[in-house]
Amino acid sequence: MTQERAKTSLSDFLPFLLFQAAEVSSRNFQQHYQSRYGMLRTEWRVMFHLGSVGDQTAKQICDRASLHKTKVSRAVKALERKRFLKRITIEADRRSELLCLTKHGKTAFSELTIVASNFDQQLEQSLGANDHKTLITTLQKLIALPQHNT
Amino acid sequence: MTQERAKTSLSDFLPFLLFQAAEVSSRNFQQHYQSRYGMLRTEWRVMFHLGSVGDQTAKQICDRASLHKTKVSRAVKALERKRFLKRITIEADRRSELLCLTKHGKTAFSELTIVASNFDQQLEQSLGANDHKTLITTLQKLIALPQHNT
DNA sequence: TCATAAATGTTACATTTGTAACCAACAATG
DNA sequence: CATTGTTGGTTACAAATGTAACATTTATGA
Numbered sequence: 436m437t438q439e440r441a442k443t444s445l446s447d448f449l450p451f452l453l454f455q456a457a458e459v460s461s462r463n464f465q466q467h468y469q470s471r472y473g474m475l476r477t478e479w480r481v482m483f484h485l486g487s488v489g490d491q492t493a494k495q496i497c498d499r500a501s502l503h504k505t506k507v508s509r510a511v512k513a514l515e516r517k518r519f520l521k522r523i524t525i526e527a528d529r530r531s532e533l534l535c536l537t538k539h540g541k542t543a544f545s546e547l548t549i550v551a552s553n554f555d556q557q558l559e560q561s562l563g564a565n566d567h568k569t570l571i572t573t574l575q576k577l578i579a580l581p582q583h584n585t
Numbered sequence: 586m587t588q589e590r591a592k593t594s595l596s597d598f599l600p601f602l603l604f605q606a607a608e609v610s611s612r613n614f615q616q617h618y619q620s621r622y623g624m625l626r627t628e629w630r631v632m633f634h635l636g637s638v639g640d641q642t643a644k645q646i647c648d649r650a651s652l653h654k655t656k657v658s659r660a661v662k663a664l665e666r667k668r669f670l671k672r673i674t675i676e677a678d679r680r681s682e683l684l685c686l687t688k689h690g691k692t693a694f695s696e697l698t699i700v701a702s703n704f705d706q707q708l709e710q711s712l713g714a715n716d717h718k719t720l721i722t723t724l725q726k727l728i729a730l731p732q733h734n735t
Numbered sequence: 736t737c738a739t740a741a742a743t744g745t746t747a748c749a750t751t752t753g754t755a756a757c758c759a760a761c762a763a764t765g
Numbered sequence: 766c767a768t769t770g771t772t773g774g775t776t777a778c779a780a781a782t783g784t785a786a787c788a789t790t791t792a793t794g795a
Contacts, residue, residue, distance in 0.1 A: 447721050447725075448633075448701060448705065449610055449705060449708060449720070449721065449724075450607065450610045450611040450614060450701075450704075451630070451633070451650075452721060452724040452725065452728070453603060453606050453607035453610055453611075453724065454607045454611065455650075455651050455724075455728050456603050456607075456724045456727050456728050457600065457603035457604045457606075457607045458651055459651070459727065459728055459730070460599055460600045460603055460727065461600040461603075461604065464600060475780095475781080477781090477782095480601070483598075483601070492743085493743075493744065494742085494743060494744085497743095500601075500605075501605050501608050501609070503782085503783075504743075504744065504745090505744090505745080505746090505782080505783070505784085506781095506782075506783090507744090508743095508744060508745060508746090509745090509781085509782090511744095512745090528742095528743090528790075528791070529789085529790060529791085530742065530743040530744070530789070530790045530791065531742090531743055531744075531790095532743095532744090551598060554600075555598060555599060558599060558727070561726075561727075561730055562723060562726060562727065566719070566723045566726070569716070569719055569720075569723065570599070570719075570720065570723045570724075570727075571597050571599065571602060573712060573716045573719065573720045574599075574602040574603065574605075574606045574720075575597075575602065576711075576712060576716070577606050577609065577610065577708070577711075577712065577720075578602070578605050578606050578609055580609070580711050625750095625751080627751090627752095642773080642774095643773075643774065644772085644773060644774085647773095653752090653753075654773075654774065654775090655752080655753070655754085655774090655775080655776085656751095656752075656753090657774090658773095658774060658775060658776090659751090659752090659775090661774095662775090678760075678761070678772095678773090679759085679760060679761085680759070680760045680761065680772065680773045680774070681760095681772090681773050681774075682773095682774090736795100737794100737795090738793100738794090738795085739792100739793080739794085739795100740791100740792080740793070740794095741790105741791080741792070741793085742789100742790085742791075742792085743788105743789085743790080743791095744787100744788085744789085744790105745786105745787080745788080745789100746785105746786085746787075746788095747784105747785090747786080747787095748783105748784090748785090748786100749782100749783085749784085749785100750781105750782080750783075750784095751780105751781080751782065751783085752779100752780080752781070752782080753778105753779085753780075753781085754777105754778090754779080754780095755776105755777090755778090755779100756775105756776085756777080756778100757774100757775080757776075757777090758773105758774085758775080758776095759772100759773090759774085759775100760771105760772085760773085760774105761770105761771080761772075761773100762769100762770080762771070762772090763768100763769085763770075763771090764767105764768085764769080764770095765766105765767090765768080765769095
């Protein structure tokens with residue numbers, strides 16, 4: 436009876452664990468970008484992306500961050516309104532624009548980056564350097580996986 | 586200049602990785618409970634919980650699944666409407682009710698459990714049994730962590 | 736080159752979610 | 766016991782999100 440092998444506990448079902456871990460680990464963070472800069476999660480995500488990867492088009496952000504284009508579109512609009520970023524026309528292809536952090540945006544980014552870094556170090560300490568490292572590489576592996584066609 | 590040590594790439598920033606991994610790993614799954622049973626993600630989560638842990642009150646589900654009570658409340662209502670679960674009055678304390686999967690609900694649960702199990706096995710294969718196992722235990726550790734007060 | 740298709744974003748509308756107010760049942764305190 | 770507070774759950778309203786239709790620009794190809 437291999438049926439017994441079937442998952443009857445969700446405590447070790449990966450999608451659930453990942454969801455919970457993501458929740459827990461981002462909840463603390465939220466208050467920083469929210470209370471201090473009035474940003475939403477998606478806005479912070481877009482900003483972090485621009486700040487760390489560099490200027491990009493919306494499309495590129497969508498692809499790299501696994502975010503839907505409407506989400507990005509709205510986040511960009513909000514960030515623009517708050518003067519965190521500006522758009523630059525790309526003459527070669529006028530469908531998309533290059534999104535760049537303003538000085539103000541860069542300031543916010545670097546401040547939040549420091550918080551993020553501290554946070555990460557705390558986590559590293561709690562988990563132990565080894566597990567921390569393994570966790571990261573395993574997650575990267577998981578994300579890069581060709582779509583699991585269940 | 587230790588500033589260089591600061592995260593300038595988000596590729597290894599845990600909250601982002603977790604979010605993406607959670608997204609990727611649950612997206613496939615979605616189509617199963619959605620197309621076949623018309624369930625939303627939260628509904629599926631509640632059902633899975635009841636199915637694997639056993640009958641529970643809404644409160645218990647909230648706590649164990651890290652879900653907000655309004656989310657659970659609405660999911661329960663929806664599942665009830667679709668005849669996946671029923672409520673049983675608890676005489677000892679009439680504030681809460683015990684939530685139980687109906688026969689119909691149990692059928693759905695066990696079918697979805699099989700899919701989940703296959704999915705998990707695929708993942709285990711892709712990641713390797715070792716990494717898979719480590720990932721799970723590390724995530725559990727992370728979730729159980731006292732709130733990281735950044 | 737003209738028509739058609741595809742890519743990039745935006746917007747409108749419906750659905751889902753979060754926050755706060757609320758109700759009912761119970762607990763604790765005077 | 767009243768009275769006050771707490772807990773479990775629901776609901777109303779506002780905010781965020783997803784889906785689908787749309788506009789605009791670029792690519793394709795007869």
